[in-house]
């Protein structure tokens with residue numbers, strides 16, 4: 052895909068919250084930061100981490116774009132998964148790109164996820180029951196991306212078998228057919244990890260010893276084991292930023308956008324005023340396109356452009372808890388596809404512990420949201436009634452020091468601002484650092 056088509060596509064799908072660019076053709080500019088040649092890149096790619104320019108060099112590179120004449124092709128605001136992936140993709144397409152993150156890379160939502168690389172079984176269900184081809188397309192793309200991530204970063208990802216217990220007789224054919232369809236979609240897109248399979252109740256209890264033999268008075272009828280991907284979300288995010296830097300992007304953490312630069316004649320955004328957080332030094336970065344990838348903070352950047360703009364973010368709190376490892380089976384996750392309040396709950400092995408989540412409740416956007424124990428517990432107890440576990444903590448005290456709780460804000464969009472399927476084809480056969 053050409054650079055101009057990429058930008059046109061970004062505009063269409065709405066990643067570009069703020070578009071500055073008029074002409075997108077003729078992307079080479081005077082006084083541009085030096086671009087690595089293909090030979091440089093080859094050397095860099097083999098050099099690994101040591102070859103990534105230092106933060107000081109990257110800041111210096113960003114500052115080269117402090118005049119309209121030396122503008123970047125693209126400036127990305129936000130160093131979460133969206134921002135770093137956009138930056139990496141743009142760098143691989145030879146765009147001159149910069150990225151600024153006000154805290155550290157992946158400090159926000161992107162290090163507080165459930166760590167799943169999933170194709171979205173739920174979307175498949177919607178595709179069939181609501182006859183929605185858009186949802187099916189989403190699953191296709193997600194499964195395709197899953198395969199790419201597992202291939203590009205085998206050191207940061209792994210396939211994960213997940214058990215889905217069935218306590219009602221109809222659940223067995225229902226979920227079996229659904230997960231076979233999921234396999235089929237993955238297979239067509241060359242992204243099949245392993246075939247899902249039905250296991251008898253006794254085998255399910257052997258595979259996942261904390262599974263309850265009964266739930267809400269119903270006997271365990273068997274389970275379906277299917278495969279999805281698991282990732283180290285924070286490291287994947289940081290690696291994407293570092294890989295982008297290897298390919299010539301200027302990425303700077305602890306650098307906050309404090310305002311936007313506007314061309315009053317043309318009535319368009321032409322860059323951003325940045326502040327280096329440690330020193331307080333402010334500088335301008337000009338760019339043809341400014342990408343707002345600030346996740347839950349999207350509206351704060353939109354308000355810099357137009358203080359009267361209507362908010363588009365509807366924040367929702369998602370809480371996870373880290374439990375001792377014995378709550379899940381080694382190397383296998385558990386999914387409860389529908390809790391009484393309509394959520395999907397996972398219990399997954401993670402770094403020698405178990406993570407369980409998540410909740411979904413309205414919240415306010417704050418820089419460092421904190422979970423409430425009571426709210427999480429009531430929600431947990433609620434899902435516990437069908438959660439198919441033999442035992443579950445009812446107080447955090449019972450867990451001693453063996454737990455951690457984290458919350459982050461899910462970014463849903465309101466009204467006409469619907470989330471779109473955002474997936475750019477991979478142009479890079481190489482690995483993520």
Ligand SMILES: Cc1cc2nc3c(=O)[nH]c(=O)nc-3n(C[C@H](O)[C@H](O)[C@H](O)COP(=O)(O)OP(=O)(O)OC[C@H]3O[C@@H](n4cnc5c(N)ncnc54)[C@H](O)[C@@H]3O)c2cc1C
Pocket residue numbers: 128129130131132133134151152153154155156157158159160161162163164165166167168169306307308309344345346347348368369370409459460461462
């Ligand atoms: C509870 C929960 C569970 C999830 N589980 C999964 C999962 O299992 N699998 C999956 O694929 N997805 C999952 N997601 C979704 C996924 O985590 C998000 O889609 C993704 O992390 C969003 O990344 P982002 O870059 O858009 O936002 P963020 O990661 O929040 O990044 C935005 C960044 O912008 C920065 N920023 C804000 N303002 C400024 C400024 N003025 N200047 C500079 N920088 C700024 C912030 O510091 C932040 O780092 C989950 C989400 C939640 C909430």
